[in-house]
Amino acid sequence: MLRRVGRFVAGVVLCSLSMGALGTSAFAASQLPLVSSKGLDQKELVKLTSEAANWTPIMVKPYVAPQLFKGSEQQWHVIYDLLLTNFNSHPSTIKEIQILGRNSAAEDWKPVKTLSGPELIKNFTRLAGDKDAPLTLDAAKVGVVWVNISWDKESDAPAELTHRLVFDSKNQFGTPHLYDYTCAEIKIDKKPVVVISPPLKGGKWLVAGGYIGKLGHRTALFPLDNDLHSAQPYAIDWQRLDEKNYSSTDITKNESNRSYNEPVYAVADGTVLGVNNRFIDQPPQKPVGDERLLWPAGNSLVLDIGNGYYVMYAHMRKDSIKFKPGDKVKRGEQIGNVGSTGNSYGAHLHMHVTSNPGLLGADGVPYLFDKFDVIGELKNLDKYDEVEGAGRPHEVIDSKFNGVHHNELPREGVLLSL
Numbered sequence: 001m002l003r004r005v006g007r008f009v010a011g012v013v014l015c016s017l018s019m020g021a022l023g024t025s026a027f028a029a030s031q032l033p034l035v036s037s038k039g040l041d042q043k044e045l046v047k048l049t050s051e052a053a054n055w056t057p058i059m060v061k062p063y064v065a066p067q068l069f070k071g072s073e074q075q076w077h078v079i080y081d082l083l084l085t086n087f088n089s090h091p092s093t094i095k096e097i098q099i100l101g102r103n104s105a106a107e108d109w110k111p112v113k114t115l116s117g118p119e120l121i122k123n124f125t126r127l128a129g130d131k132d133a134p135l136t137l138d139a140a141k142v143g144v145v146w147v148n149i150s151w152d153k154e155s156d157a158p159a160e161l162t163h164r165l166v167f168d169s170k171n172q173f174g175t176p177h178l179y180d181y182t183c184a185e186i187k188i189d190k191k192p193v194v195v196i197s198p199p200l201k202g203g204k205w206l207v208a209g210g211y212i213g214k215l216g217h218r219t220a221l222f223p224l225d226n227d228l229h230s231a232q233p234y235a236i237d238w239q240r241l242d243e244k245n246y247s248s249t250d251i252t253k254n255e256s257n258r259s260y261n262e263p264v265y266a267v268a269d270g271t272v273l274g275v276n277n278r279f280i281d282q283p284p285q286k287p288v289g290d291e292r293l294l295w296p297a298g299n300s301l302v303l304d305i306g307n308g309y310y311v312m313y314a315h316m317r318k319d320s321i322k323f324k325p326g327d328k329v330k331r332g333e334q335i336g337n338v339g340s341t342g343n344s345y346g347a348h349l350h351m352h353v354t355s356n357p358g359l360l361g362a363d364g365v366p367y368l369f370d371k372f373d374v375i376g377e378l379k380n381l382d383k384y385d386e387v388e389g390a391g392r393p394h395e396v397i398d399s400k401f402n403g404v405h406h407n408e409l410p411r412e413g414v415l416l417s418l
Contacts, residue, residue, distance in 0.1 A: 055171070057088035058137065060163055060184040063221065064230050066147075067189040068157050069366035071211065072374060072401055072410045075150045076157055078188055079211055079233055081221060082145040086137040092169035092179075093136045094120065097145060100182070101158030109162060109182075113149050123147070125219060146219055148212070160187045194309050195368045195407055196267035197331055199351050200238055200338075203375060203417030204245075206394070208237040208348070210412030211366075214381045217352075224361040231362045234409065235352035238338075241415065244393050247346070251391040254281050254340050257347035261320075262338045264313060264349055270305040272327040272335075273357050279341040280318055285389065287345060297350070297359050298342020301335055309365065310357045314350035315341050346388065368407045373417040374399050381413045 040048075066078035086092050096116040100109035115123060121134045126143040129136060137143055151157050162185045171177045198205075209217040209232075217232040239247055240258040250256035279298045282288065292298070297314035301321055304310055317339030329335060340347040354362035377399040378384065387394055399414055410416060 054181070056181055056183060057086065057169060057179065058092055058165060058167060059085045059087055060165060061085070062184055062186045063228055064363050065186060065189050067191070067193065067366050068154065069193045069368065070154070070408050072405050072408045072414060074401070075152060076154050077148065077150050077211065078157065079146075079148050079218070080186070081230055082147060082163065082184065083228065084137065084143045084145060086139060086141050088169050089139050090170040090174070091136050091138050092167045093133070094124070094165070094167045096120070096164075096166040098164040098166075099147065099149065100162050100164060101160065103159045112158065112161065115145065144219075144221060146213065157188060157190070159190075160185060162186075193366050193368050194305075194307070194353065195370050196305070196311070196353070197265070198369050198372055198416070198418040199265055199267050199313065199349060200262060201265065201418050203373070204241045204415045205418060206239045206241055206247075206378070207410045207412055207414050207416060208239055208384070210234070210236055211409065212412040215384060215412060222360045224358075229358070229361050229363060231354055231358070231360045231364050232352050233364045234366050235350060235364065236410070238349040238351065241394060245396050246391075246393045247388060248391060251284055251346070251388075254284055254347050257284070257340070259338045259349070260340070260347040261317060263334045264316060264336045264338060266303060266329045266331055266333045266335050267311055267351075268303075268305040268331050270303040270311070270329055272323045272325055272329060273302045273304045273310065274325055275321055275323060276300045277319060277321045281340045282342070282344050284340065284346050287343060292343040296343040298344060299336070299339060300342070300359065302357050302359070303329065303335075304357070308355055310354050310362070312352055312354065312359060315339055315344045315348060317341070366409060368409055371404065371406055372410060373404050374401050374410070374414050375417050376402065376415040378413045378415075
């Protein structure tokens, strides 16, 4: 996470899943699901009895079915993660990942996006490995590919995707081999995205940590409850700037932060499902205590807004939440105040929507705000952490998307009036 107001846990939150040099061991085979013959016709069943073994030593597993949504830059997006596990006994160097799409089984697959070279390096994270070989997975190691795909029109997005993986390695006999195979089909969810109101009012509010991913949330994948969860790919850290674009007049005091104690509002009618309301604010820039890893959201509230959607608000000020589980709230009703509790480096509101109520052991879903006004954007997102740490004003420029927006998710780095 960014040191200032990024993700809940520092770094890409993936535990070490190393399994030793499994190669093609009996252990690996016994743990994989059995191949099912369900739905195959007689000709396909006969083929299974005689075809060559289809070795796929790098296993590819998509996490969370991607859902199509509209961003404030007027493009349509899907984002998802691919977990790559090298089950080979040899290092494997990835050359290319090609994403293909189609609308039905009757169509041929067509290229959608290709990741290779610097772009693949930028969107690939390993748990361990030689820093001078960023695309090499050692034996029995794991990496994640962060996939972001955009289209200019909703109708351009296909109904399903698959993945062509090309990499250099050695086969079971130690002979160099170029592997090239297609796997991991997934469907794009095109159901309507939930529409809510913004959780704050007024302006200028900076959108940090959004779906583009420069400020952290996009690459948060959590090992919880013996599974991986992507709770925050659409999460926003809301941070208010003053008229001179400072977030704080004194970075050593929470009370000097422009966001601190700002009212937080219900984004929809709903029922309060759970509340934490006992943590004190963290020292600015230097959070302390082990509790921030167990309760990274600090003082938080989870709101059940129906239809399987849950809104999580994090880092609120102690005793500012006046609700208990079971209470009903109305859209626009104040539910608390911005603080800096939990795993927080400065006052801000963290908010995201999930398909189940776990704070982090949940899967994030996209959401749209019914109305917001883009009033600018940061000139250089990459300098955000440096500027915050030094207590300098952010450099803000006009955005080509300035103006009123409806039913969109604001892109990371924009400034909003709400």
